[in-house]
Amino acid sequence: MKLPALDRRALYVLLFLAVALPLLFPIGLVGSVSKSTRQFHRLIESLQPGDVILISFDCEAASWAEIGPVARAVILHAMKRDLRIVGTSFLSEGTALGYRLLSELATEHGKSYGEDWAYLGFRPQYVAAMLGLGESIIREYPKDYLEQPAESLPIFAGVQSYRQIKLVISIADDSMPQYWVEYAGGRHGVPIAAGLSAVMLTTFTPYLDSHQLVGLVSGLKGAAEYEQLLGVTGAGTRGMDAQSSAHLAIIVLVVVGNAIYFRGRRKS
């Protein structure tokens, strides 16, 4: 059954308005917080000030609008808890994104580079790098992202390998947390958590159920929930407004499409 000609540009305009208007005029819609986001929040709360965590930015620029708010909320929480953060990335684009975000938040919260946080930069072969971090961080990354000898950074005093790292968080839009679970978690026993794009949620829920992942927060919804737990309004909450109205617009389109379809079928 052929649909009556509805100019597809009208659909595009409808969707554009559904996304743009809530971003320009925020509504501040908030829902309840899911169990997995609450679990992630508790995980960060359970760490002691001064504990070292490793955050890996395993994502591309394309998905940053969705995954960036997740990363921001988690790092904000870690910095509020005075955790020391070591950043790295196994995807070239994630390298610049991670460095930008960490340096922005560190400046906002008065964290000093080398003591409270450090950025190791990009390593091309992630399996070897994940395994190498379990042997020696300094040997795996002799220099940091800014080309300084990693050995000279105070944050690495007493931190040799995964043994001294309390948690690894993979900020990912693909299957990288799986490799973290297999190579860093499985072989070296370091706890792994993941901040994901929403589409990856079903892939990684089994890992959370089996405790191979100790925390999971996903998509704009997860970011908005995390912001709610932190008591801040950020990109996640604002994005949730846009996502909500976009979902509603698509639902309306589906209903309208079906109504037209049934009317046409009755006539024929």
Place this chain on the structure above:
Amino acid sequence: MRLRLPLFLVTGFGVALLLQYFIPLPAGQAFYSRALEWMQVIFAAGLLLGGANFARLHLKRAATRKDERPYSLLALAALATMLVAGAVSIGRDSTFLWLFDNLQAPMQQTVFSLLAFFVATAAYRGFRLRSVESGLLLSVALIVMIGRIPVGELISPVLPQAASWLVDVPAVAAKRGILIGVGLGSVAVSLRVILGVERAWLGGSQ
């Protein structure tokens, strides 16, 4: 010899690293650490090879195909600019980060965001209540779409619970089955490669 040497290397390294995992002797540990370094070197060399191949391809295109010349020249210029900018500095206020933040990231995000428009038109044209199966798919999609946003909670507290159940139980059950299948398949393929049964990775007709 061209066939036997890679097969010998793969079998040798595969068996050695497998044994090293289950029998952690000091010599095995040293070999394992060295193998990790080699992996990094091989991969970095692969990146260089990829970059060189990219440059060679576009130089050839720029020279031979007139209609594609502007695109190839642009690609080469972008490659050279990012290489030079990255070699000079990659710090917070560097040109490299400026180019990344203001050109590369927005361009990729723009292309990715077009997906939303495709999804909207696909949903309008594709989600039709034609049969019981399509009705099931349509109902699940609607419940998940509305249950995963705060509005769903305002309509009824049951909607988010139903959406969560659909995502956490049937979807995850299917995904778990796929993951187990992929895991078993990976083990089987790895063993076939290590034992020299699977030789497609050698390329050609081997």
